[in-house]
Amino acid sequence: MGYWYKNGNSNLSDGFMPPKLLHDAFYRALQDFPILAGHMKTDNYSRMYVDVNKDDLNMPVYTDTTCDMDYSDMEKIGFNLTKVPIDIYGTYGVPVPSKLSNGKIKPANIRILRFKNNSGVLVYSSILHCVTDGYGYVHFMNRWAEVARWMQQQQQQSNDVDNKMQLTEHEYIHDRAIPNGLRSNKTTALSASTVNSILNDSNVISRWIAGLSPEKRGWLIKKREKGNDSTICFFHIPSKRIEDLRSSVQKHAPLDVKYTINDILTTYLGIVVAQAKQNAKASKESKSHAAAISKLFGRRNDETPAEFDVLININMRSHVNHPDTKNYMGNMLIGKSTGFPYDLIRKETTGEVLAPLAQKIHELASEPHGEYYAQRGFLLDNRPDNLAYNKFFGRKGKKGMLITSNHSRFAHYEVDFGSGAPAIVRHLPLTVGTYAYIMPTNPKLGGYEVELKLTPDEMDSVIQNTNWMNLVDSYERCS
Numbered sequence: 447m448g449y450w451y452k453n454g455n456s457n458l459s460d461g462f463m464p465p466k467l468l469h470d471a472f473y474r475a476l477q478d479f480p481i482l483a484g485h486m487k488t489d490n491y492s493r494m495y496v497d498v499n500k501d502d503l504n505m506p507v508y509t510d511t512t513c514d515m516d517y518s519d520m521e522k523i524g525f526n527l528t529k530v531p532i533d534i535y536g537t538y539g540v541p542v543p544s545k546l547s548n549g550k551i552k553p554a555n556i557r558i559l560r561f562k563n564n565s566g567v568l569v570y571s572s573i574l575h576c577v578t579d580g581y582g583y584v585h586f587m588n589r590w591a592e593v594a595r596w597m598q599q600q601q602q603q604s605n606d607v608d609n610k611m612q613l614t615e616h617e618y619i620h621d622r623a624i625p626n627g628l629r630s631n632k633t634t635a636l637s638a639s640t641v642n643s644i645l646n647d648s649n650v651i652s653r654w655i656a657g658l659s660p661e662k663r664g665w666l667i668k669k670r671e672k673g674n675d676s677t678i679c680f681f682h683i684p685s686k687r688i689e690d691l692r693s694s695v696q697k698h699a700p701l702d703v704k705y706t707i708n709d710i711l712t713t714y715l716g717i718v719v720a721q722a723k724q725n726a727k728a729s730k731e732s733k734s735h736a737a738a739i740s741k742l743f744g745r746r747n748d749e750t751p752a753e754f755d756v757l758i759n760i761n762m763r764s765h766v767n768h769p770d771t772k773n774y775m776g777n778m779l780i781g782k783s784t785g786f787p788y789d790l791i792r793k794e795t796t797g798e799v800l801a802p803l804a805q806k807i808h809e810l811a812s813e814p815h816g817e818y819y820a821q822r823g824f825l826l827d828n829r830p831d832n833l834a835y836n837k838f839f840g841r842k843g844k845k846g847m848l849i850t851s852n853h854s855r856f857a858h859y860e861v862d863f864g865s866g867a868p869a870i871v872r873h874l875p876l877t878v879g880t881y882a883y884i885m886p887t888n889p890k891l892g893g894y895e896v897e898l899k900l901t902p903d904e905m906d907s908v909i910q911n912t913n914w915m916n917l918v919d920s921y922e923r924c925s
Contacts, residue, residue, distance in 0.1 A: 517566025694797035753785030
């Protein structure tokens with residue numbers, strides 16, 4: 447995640463985001479998140495875990511550099527993270543060594559870039575998703591910022607010992623016993639269809655992948671990602687437009703249901719991406735000689751399935767009955783998908799058409815998933831070869847799936863190191879496949895920012911989609 451800070455001080459003083467302050471605050475905050483200094487390992491059953499050894503810490507990569515670009519240059523190109531003059535691609539969200547980590551997987555990587563004349567600062571932070579989810583990530587970033595403000599206050603009041611502010615202590619839980627305990631509390635067996643949806647058949651490849659070290663697994667994922675032809679686009683959606691759309695869909699909802707903005711945005715994204723994939727596929731086939739020959743003889747290749755799958759990431763903290771989950775900083779996400787029928791996707795995207803699809807997303811997000819979480823975890827813990835296989839090849843039978851993640855509820859714009867809140871926060875999707883992030887925007891701007899990753903042809907189709915672009919007031923495309 448990239449946090450961009452603009453120096454609004456006319457004299458561009460060195461007091462803006464001081465290097466030593468950020469550095470010292472980071473390592474103080476790390477004391478509350480020791481898991482970020484652990485080693486990625488696998489046990490005898492090929493299950494990956496983080497080992498924190500105080501006598502052999504795996505300290506994060508932390509760099510602070512300057513460049514010849516002015517902050518205004520980044521403003522002109524829309525804060526495009528692919529254009530920054532440092533290799534932030536060296537910090538991955540998947541378990542893979544970066545160029546600066548001496549061959550080791552680092553749970554956390556920090557890259558700080560200072561622009562010309564101290565006109566602004568980019569703080570780019572990457573933390574492994576297997577170590578923490580967005581919930582824990584934002585807690586760490588805000589803790590780092592909180593410690594920086596406290597240290598700054600201590601410096602300013604160095605002579606006033608009696609009135610020095612004490613650093614507020616918080617409870618951050620990293621003990622895997624919480625999710626593992628929930629997993630062991632399974633009461634009923636998973637149905638055959640659920641097992642089939644999670645597990646692939648064990649085979650030579652899955653067992654080989656599971657037997658690899660975490661570093662080699664990560665290397666495979668990195669190689670797969672580099673071969674993935676994709677482009678990223680940022681769409682800004684004003685609050686009023688999405689609220690008007692929500693109201694039009696709400697008219698067709700069941701009486702006891704109130705759709706959220708997330709329900710509506712996720713639904714609309716699912717439709718738009720499904721349409722884009724169909725259009726890109728049709729365009730490609732129209733230029734294909736093999737497809738033309740098959741059509742001539744009345745044959746059709748790769749029939750379109752009845753449904754398009756949309757997966758949402760669900761934070762299990764609000765779905766399980768455990769008093770410590772709100773303070774648990776590990777990964778408590780599960781991904782669950784639902785199918786959008788193509789006969790609805792092909793229709794005009796009116797409120798009436800959107801409503802039954804929004805209902806599917808709403809129910810998926812609202813269901814009590816505690817039992818499923820426990821059973822799924824138990825199942826995958828006992829089939830690490832399958833888990834490793836899915837990480838590399840994707841979920842079984844889910845080709846064309848849109849994976850969505852909602853960060854709009856997280857306090858990204860509260861990450862203030864003492865020099866003001868970030869001007870903009872952007873994620874750089876490095877995930878394999880088709881992905882959409884729903885991000886908050888600067889409170890002064892309002893609305894939402896959708897970060898969408900597709901193939902270039904699919905993105906062309908999205909940008910040409912009149913209904914979608916009527917919802918958007920601006921967009922920026924990254925190569």
